[in-house]
Amino acid sequence: MTKLIIILLSAVFINNYVLSRFLGICPFLGVSKKLDSATGMSLAVIFVMLMATAATYPIQVYLLTPNGLGYLQTIVFILVIAALVQLVEIVLKRYIPSLHKSLGVYLPLITTNCAVLGVTILNIDEGYTFLEAMVNSLGSGLGFFLAMVMFSGVRSVIEGADVPESFKGLPVTLVAAAITSLSFLGFGGVIENLFA
């Protein structure tokens, strides 16, 4: 149980996908302008990360590894995740239209997001069990959510700030992202010692 908590917390804070691993930067910079779109995107990412792990973990363990096809991991995972997201979209549209409407635009956007692919591959690399892998996916999604929400707050402050002309737009956003990411490095080493 302690191990699961450590995995969850370290996925959210220490190995935060956006701020420490630098995966999923594209939506992080693109969709973080407004709080509600950032929330929608993050919820979709959490959802897809969980689904993708649940689908790809058995494929790796029962299909690829026994047959010595580990090198096909990336291409097979992309294929499966892409198909899965499409399927989820169809199902949501049919049965939960309200959820489809709120996630709608963001679902196809994250079909082959590197954060999603990264979670599934890193789950295998770390040698997690299925439960651990699911917890790690949840933590990674929550970490993405945290980064997005935090950064949308940062951006709304930048919007009102008097930024030098040459820094306006993307440059100041990248500087802010760097500082936000730096602040997350402070978590390093905290979780391991929490349960020691």
Added chain:
Amino acid sequence: MEAILTAVIPVVIIGVICAAVLVIASKVMAVKEDERFPKVRECLPGANCGACGFAGCDGYAKALCENPDTPTNLCIPGADGVSRQLSEVLGVEFADVVEQVAVVHCSGDCAHTQDKVQYEGIESCTAAKLMYGGKGSCTYGCLGLGDCAKVCPQDAVCVDNGVARINPKDCVGCGMCAKACPNHLISLVADVERVVVACSSKDKGAVTRKVCSAGCIGCKKCEKVCPLGAIKVENNVAVIDYDKCHDCPDFAACAKSCTTGCILIADLQGYHRLKG
């Protein structure tokens, strides 16, 4: 060769399975969309102005498809043309649209009123109003910074000599300017109306006279000359009840008698008449 096959075959199989699942899912779980929806949506102008009371043109089209009681004459920018098309697509009786145009209830231009401060803040009426009710001496009047002109999808509004003016030949009556005006000076009237009160000052006559030479001073002269009792002075400003104003036997008596000239004779039949 064998190495290639052992790699290709599993991927192909996985791909085919995924494709098959997706095909089946899209067939089984297809959502039935009303086939009239795209046709209805095509009839609407797509300005998303909200004059119909729904959330954009998509919202109105959806309401028309789902609820047969939704009136087809709610699209004011589209006027009779759109209403006729909608009634044809939906197979209901044609309903006449009451075409509207926006009018500005203020005539306080630079010739009639003065500035009390020199405003150099943000170029927005809403921002200017926060500072002592705007730069002009009349706190009820046009702020002259053109919030209305910025939102107009037809470029029908311009700020001329310090007061907003609306060209009825371009105005489609969507009412976005009316929502944007922080002083609520703009209203929509049916485009058959002929007289408009161009003042909204609720100040007493003496105060209004001091700050603006074209303001309504509430003298009630118009009330007396109106043969139909359609014009009333309420809160120190004349208000026309357009329900009574039609078919006036003594056309524009109010405008001709007005001591400050704040009741205007206006030809509002522009855009809609041109469109038929």
